[in-house]
Amino acid sequence: MKISAHIPPIQTLRVLEAAVRCGGFTRAAEELALTQGAVSQHIRALEAQLNTVLFVRERHGAIPTPHAQALALQARHALRILERTFVTPAPRAPAPGKRPVPLVVSVLPAFAARWLLPRLERFRKQHPDIQLDVRPSAMLTRFDDQDRVDVALRYGPGHWSGLQSDKLMDEELFPVASPRYRDGKLPRRVADLATCTLLRYKSQPWEVWFQAAGLDMTEADDGHAYTDMNALIEAAAAGQGIALARRSLVQADLTSGRLVRLWKRSVVDVHAYYVVWRPDNERIESIEALRRWLHSEVQRSG
Template sequence: MPARPPSLRSITAFEAAARHQSFTKAAAELNLTTGAVSHAIRALETRLGGALFQRSGRRVSLTAGGQALASRIRLSVALLDEVFDLTPWLRRDRLVVTTLSSIAERILLPALAELKGALPETTFDIRCSSVLADFDGDVDVAIRFGPGGWHGLETSHLADERLFPVASPHYRGGALPATLDDLAGCALIHHADSNWQLWLNPVGMSARDLRSTLAIDDASLVLEAAAAGHGLALARARLVQPDLDSGRLVRLFDHDVAAEYAYWAVWNGSSPKRALIKAFVERMQEAFA
């Protein structure tokens, strides 16, 4: 059988004495007698087979072995602090949601009033990041545009996406491309997750034959760049609709294609907030619909 660990009293006495470099101050902090602290530390020394402190009258200092033990105990105490930080466990009404800024701005925030109405006791903590969430931290659920199938995580398909070109109605003084041949005189704005070649393949064209002057890694900024007249954007239908409704952008051509990726909700299946996450995901499915 494995040896029983030292008593917590011995460990806390040693940690306090190491921190204060004084048995007397450790005793005062722990509401013990100096003799009790000394006894607890001697029990540790007996167990470990070596001195942890050098004693000189009432003054003490750590030995090399004592310093090594103190370092490891400080690390263990820090880990225990995290374990007993009950806030993430007890705040079952707080939902930490991470997503891309484009999804937050154009889908999540417009749906927030309905979400809050459906989940009135929930506090939403929305964080924007392009990195898939670390669910070992305090993140509860992520909304992503991607391929799905993330290993070890629960996922729910929220929606597919369609792609088509858009431009500012004032691009090139309003002389927008009316035919595919007109694309040769236009600048294309690129985004890694919305590849122009997907749209060009069915019409027998190549992006290499067209002028590309700008690449942006945020889907919302791609649309902003197009609205500012910097070129044509291959827009995601679900993100661009407000701009089409307002007239900031106009759709070019009737042809559209399916995006390579889709929208997904992603979470840790062992989360203690599974019921709240499920309710949130159901509402997000309605928002995407």
């Protein structure tokens, strides 16, 4: 099969993806070990090929256009497919008499219980030479000699001083409820939320979804507010109210019918899931194997 001449070079796609994700040319250049001029040259060549502007150049940097953001998302998916095809090594068993390499993983409790742990058997089969020690915790690990964590799965902005981070996936937010909520009389219109019990999660306000839905509403500050996402989801499943849920955490409940999604409207959260580690960690090969496997699981779940 002849490869189309319209497909940009892989390095150009990497530059585009990094420039959009990093929000400009300077940080993309640092991440890719290129000069800022080289990054700019790749982007200009791509703009010339597409005959469109991808970044708005301003005095303090370059701002990606919506077209650039859409292209970067597609490029990211394509690069991950190529990475899994050509980089992921074949599973290997530990050498006779050699113990598996221990790898301590810090992860938020809800993400551990609802996303990571149900998938871990596949990791064990693919990497019998790595022994994961999963430690659910809401505390932000310091990666020092005291906590002895090798890698963390964090939900946040994506940049932590002195640490390497790799974006795992975005998070989609939408309202969910038990099909038994109010004896099955679920709200039909988004405006009906004004008469419903809205379950509150302290670090994830409803306002972001209200704005996307065009609702002139504010989140009430009365009633019980949850500090644990697991508890919030379980309260919704018990019919106590409607929760603004993260897709990755309720997918299994939606599939089983334990929860129902109320409307198609959703928003992508400003925060996302990241794989985070210290670049000088001596178990970097095992961290890299875990990182690649996590990305393959994200692709698997769609």
